[in-house]
Structures are given as structure tokens and as C-alpha cells.
Amino acid sequence: MIGYVDTVPGAAAPSLDVRGVRFSYPDGQVALRGVDLTVPRGERVALLGPNGAGKTTLVLHLNGILAGGDGTVTVGGLTVDRDRNTLAEIRRRVGIVFQDPDDQLFLPTVAEDVAFGPANLGLRGAELAARVTEALDAVGMAEHRDRAPQHLSFGQRRRVAVATVLAMRPEILVLDEPSSNLDPAARRELAGILRRLPVTLLMVTHDLPYALELCDRSVILDTGRIVADGATAQLLADGELLARHRLELPYGFDPAVAARQLAGNG
């Protein structure tokens, strides 16, 4: 089993600490208006919110793709800044899985795609091979290692995209809409895989049942501010809160019943 939760220096620090982050785009559009968020090591948190709330902008601050506003972001005790060495380590610690797996897969075979990141870190030979196998095992894709990514199903490609990030042994795994375009079986299988990963997880999603299934805690972001932060089951049971922030449960979905079922299965 992968043990990267304990391998990062500064193990006492939270995985993620966002303090007073404000950010406007160059055209003046204000996207974040003072965001505070602490995620302890090993926790799984859903980041919810309507279109335009600032979710992507916040995620892009976690590994320094966006910066320059106010506030600080700390990952496993290391503050995100523009220093080249720090940024390289931050990008190893924060693994972002984008919505479209094809943005992350570009080499002839699955194994080469998964090896790409750790090879850039300098791993070679048996150590690199072990890292690739470990990551592919974690997402149940080891038997496909020599296949071409473009010949895999969408759900398989998404799993390989997760493996490319896991191969870096991240401190925190950030997933952008992980359930999108998955059929019900692939969606369920991915949930099982993500639940077993020993890693801090931040999941951006509009799929509220998926948030409930995977994350005990959810945070709602709207107009650049965190407007709710609590137990997912409680937030989803608050119809007025959801309506205020343009969040909708699927027709007929009862979060209380689903939470009881999940607790029974857990």
C-alpha cells in the first residue's frame, strides 16, 4: 500500500492551509474575496459552488499556477511562492487531476505517461518502475500498462490520469469533476478507488451525491467566499442553503437516506 501520508516532511502541519486569499484577474474581475480553508492530513473535502464561484481560481492557487493577490497558501507546511525550487516541490505535493484526462495523457503507453512525472523528479531504473507499478495498482490499471492511452475507455483514462498524479506521491490530490462523463459503474468504481487512497483529497464537483459518497466534509464557495463549511450530510439536507447557492440535488435524491445507506455500507 502507498504510504505517502507519512512521508512528507512537516508531518504535523495540515495538508492545506489557505489564509485570506484574495485574487482578481488582470481584467479586474474579482474571483476570490478572502478565502480561509484548512484541510487536515488525510481528510477528503468536497469543494462545491455554482458556476463562476471561484473554485477553479482557488484550485489554481494551490500549486502556484495563479498567484499575486493577497494571502498565503501552505501545503504540508511549505508556503507556495514563486521561487523555482519551492514551486517544483509544491507541484509535486499538489497533484491536480483535470476534468479531461486527455489533458494529462500524451505518451505512447500508459506506463510511460505514469513514469513521466517521477522521471522528471530524477527517478530511474527499479525505483521508477516501482513507482509506476504502485500508482497503477492503486487505480486498478496495472494490467493496461503497455496499452496506448487513446485506446482506453474514458473511465480508464481518468484512472490513468489519477495514477500520473499519484506517481508523484502527492501530499494532496485535487480532482476536478471526477465523476463527469462516467457511466454509473465506472463512477462507483472510481469512488471505491478514491476512498482507499491514503491521501488528502479535495474534490471540486457539481455532483452532490458524489460529494456525499466520498467526502465527510464539504465547503461551499460562492462569489469568491466560503459561505458554508461542515458535514456534507448536513449541508445537503439544508434545502434553503443549497437553493441560495444554486446547488441542486438530483430529483428524488434524499441525502438523509443516502447517508444512512453509506454508513451501513461503510
Ligand SMILES: Nc1ncnc2c1ncn2[C@@H]1O[C@H](COP(=O)(O)OP(=O)(O)OP(=O)(O)O)[C@@H](O)[C@H]1O
Ligand atoms: N482568465 C480569466 N480572466 C478573467 N476572469 C476570469 C478568468 N477566469 C475566471 N474568471 C472569472 O473569475 C470568477 C471565478 O471563476 P472560476 O472559473 O474560478 O469559477 P468556478 O467556480 O470554477 O466556475 P465553474 O463551476 O463554472 O467551473 C468568475 O467570475 C469568472 O468569470
